[in-house]
Amino acid sequence: MNLLLLSNSSSDAGYLVHALPAIRELIAALPPGAPAVFVPFAGVTRNWDDYTALVVSALADTGLDIQGLHRAEDPVAALEGAAVIIVGGGNTFNLLGQLRRQGLLGVVARRVRQGAAYLGWSAGSNLSCPTICTTNDMPITDPQGFDALGLLPFQINPHYTNAHPPGHRGETRAQRLAEFCTLNPAMPVLGLPEGSGLRVSGGEMTLIGPHEAPLFLGQQEPRVFRPGPVEVQA
């Protein structure tokens, strides 16, 4: 498979700017004008046309021909014809629920397994996992099941940090992930900090970006990866 899974979209440099080198590498084998589909369904407070326009603009220099999936007359055909499937961030529950209700979840998974490149950030990275059980998002809608694309054999926690505001008495991120690992002791979770991404190319995985990333598994001490090769025994 050919995946680029980003923690986040925006930085001080602008929308997706920090990820452009990795995005270019993801699609390096594709001809100019290759067809891409953008899945805007994680957007809740942003209009899907506006969201698509934002992404089209941010990726203009890549030469991809990007269509919003919500505007496709035949969404299945659009996905079947796409060389790249791009899944944006927002609310993971809305993203998964929309894809499931529209019967598109399996189509996306199959296309990526067949060779379409997959670019996701935030909710789009959660979606690539076995389940959405390690999202940070609020469960504003019931997606009728937490199973997701299952492109990876482990979980990602995007926007990973264990910082929290002063006076916070709720769970910290470390506590939330410890809860997940208690209920799911055999399922690894990679914490992707802001600015980081996971590149999957065939059987190789690489941590990209400036930061280290912890891998949680059960009650073990987290294994910390530096940018570079990543190996996860799932």
Place this chain on the structure above:
Amino acid sequence: MNLLLLSNSSSDAGYLVHALPAIRELIAALPPGAPAVFVPFAGVTRNWDDYTALVVSALADTGLDIQGLHRAEDPVAALEGAAVIIVGGGNTFNLLGQLRRQGLLGVVARRVRQGAAYLGWSAGSNLSCPTICTTNDMPITDPQGFDALGLLPFQINPHYTNAHPPGHRGETRAQRLAEFCTLNPAMPVLGLPEGSGLRVSGGEMTLIGPHEAPLFLGQQEPRVFRPGPVEVQA
């Protein structure tokens, strides 16, 4: 109904200490030694016996006779006999999933509607709402539906704050609640800050604690309640 819904359990003063005056008021009509059931199912990384012991100790001066629901030979009978149902915090998804799987969700709701006092904090406050859609917790397990006790006609967001760590590029709390209000424009959400609680006594509602609390509804500017009477048109 007779409810006390707290944002959080712990403060610098100790476990539940900040809430003891309100808890005494909640149970003021009960005789000494009144039977109470503690529901520890939101606990994931903490052992349910330990969790129950913590709560028994914190509430020792109230005179309640508190039993952990997980230790009841007949959980339905325990709930039927309880004058007070206490639901602790932790993970809301685990709490709801356990109650649903054990067939106890409806029993709790019925008992509280019949007059049992209800004391909840954090996940226990989320549980009292129509759904758990405004929890901050990680969806570490699928509760097989987001519908909850429905004791209130609106939602609570516990640990309410819009502060976030420096460098955070994920959604803020305000953005998350705006997403909920976009998908659910007719459902109010009360943001309960740390240290606050909502007291429901018959048809009267009171915001307790030192802080103001915003009520979100659709795209309207939030209505901000000061400690004192609360009116919510749901």
